[in-house]
Structure formats: C-alpha cells, structure tokens
Amino acid sequence: MLKEREIPYTYREYRKEPLSADELRDVLRKLGLPASAVLRRNDKANAELGLTGDEPEDELIAHMATHPTLLQRPIGVVGDRAVVGRPAERLLELPREG
Numbered sequence: 818m819l820k821e822r823e824i825p826y827t828y829r830e831y832r833k834e835p836l837s838a839d840e841l842r843d844v845l846r847k848l849g850l851p852a853s854a855v856l857r858r859n860d861k862a863n864a865e866l867g868l869t870g871d872e873p874e875d876e877l878i879a880h881m882a883t884h885p886t887l888l889q890r891p892i893g894v895v896g897d898r899a900v901v902g903r904p905a906e907r908l909l910e911l912p913r914e915g
Contacts (some may be wrong), residue, residue, distance in 0.1 A: 822909075824913065835882060836881070836885065836888070844892060844899055847894060847897055847899035848892070848900070853871070853874075855901060856868065856881075857888065858870065860886050862886055894911075895911040895913070898911055
C-alpha cells in the first residue's frame, strides 16, 4: 500500500533484527499504549509462555524482545508518533517526513 502511493518507508525484518527492550519501550511510548495492547494473543509463543496480558509491563516487554512474533505488526513510526497498522490504512495517519 505504501509503495503504491509512493510513500517512502524502511522495513525492518523483525525476526532477523528484533526490537530490543529499550526500543520496544520507545515504540510503546510513541504509540501511547501499554505492552498488553500490542500483544498478539493468538501467537504460538504466547500459548507456549502462557501469557494472559496481565503480566507486569517489563515482563511483557522482555518476552516481546525475546519472541518478536508476540508484537502486533506492522507498526509504523515517524518521528515521535507511531501507529499499529491494523488495518494497514492506519499507517496513512502518520505524518510524512519531509
């Protein structure tokens, strides 16, 4: 969708280059959401870990850093703002850098 609209972006392969705990905290701050709000509850790792989403913030962030598939995606970040791209059109809410 972004390519079709000629909106430049950088894609980060989250499985090969997962976000660190500090990067996750920064993204969550930009989203204005707690970790539980972006937890993929149907993810295999979630079932294996037995997560409910009620765990302490630091614990969820640590699990997301170790198991990047636990994080909802895509997440678009521009400057100090971020949105979860569900649906993908939400990415268009972000300002364009220029």
